[in-house]
Amino acid sequence: MLEGQTAIVTGGSRGIGRAISTELAKKGANVIIAYASREEAAMETLELCKQVAVSADQQFITVKCNVAQSSDIDRLFDETMEKFGRIDVLVNNAGVTRDNILLRMSEEEFDTVIETNLRGTYLCMKKVSRQMLRQKYGRIINISSIVGLRGNPGQVNYSASKAGVIGMTKSLAKEMASKNITVNAVAPGMIDTEMADAMNETAKETMKKTIPAGRMGNPKDVANAVVFFAEPESDYITGQVICVDGGMAV
Secondary structure, eight states: OOTTOEEEETTTTSHHHHHHHHHHHHTTOEEEEEESSOHHHHHHHHHHHHHHOSOTTOOEEEEEOOTTOHHHHHHHHHHHHHHHSOOOEEEEOOOOOOOBOGGGOOHHHHHHHIIIIIIHHHHHHHHHHHHHHHHTOEEEEEEOOTHHHHOOTTBHHHHHHHHHHHHHHHHHHHHHGGGTEEEEEEEEOSBSSHHHHTSOHHHHHHHHTTOTTSSOBOHHHHHHHHHHHHSGGGTTOOSOEEEESTTTTO
16 A cells, blocks of 8 residues: 555556546555646546545545656655655656658757657656655656667657667666666556557558557556556565556567
């Protein structure tokens, strides 16, 4: 259980982020739902967290935050510390796609994905690490992707960002292992979210054929892996990547 602990979930308003937020709430955590633009969706997630809360003492808040902006990240962490006084779990889930084949991919499409998915994760990890070191406790969980391990046509930018997240995860895990702070990653495969819906049907069907389980996953599948890493009992597991992909990476 995570009773009395405080968790930040970036990109927490919908899809995988919403599932992660609600599953952490089910475990007793206070949850900060960070969102970039969809305030209404963030409020819906907050209400869902309230519905599944296991304690009347749990608190849930939303904070608007574009993780590509360091000033937004400062405000997110400052507001969390002001209200809760500690940060036990950070889930770096915020991410964007700008799919295109390399020959047609603009510099803006490449930079936008790298700044949000990779630089945003770096900034959040750097910010939270100072507080976790003071606490002598922490769980950092980064959401990567199966394409960060195996690539995918039309996603050079996204694949690069998610491969980079895995590299940062392993490096920071080694830096923090002796400080009672774990750093792990979850690499979802094809998950039934709005991001998957945005894929063209040909690409979607081609990708489905590579899934040994024969189906897409759902956001709760990913959330379950995040909760596993967040639990205090997982304190001897760090620098690892769990693929939630129905066997795609096997």
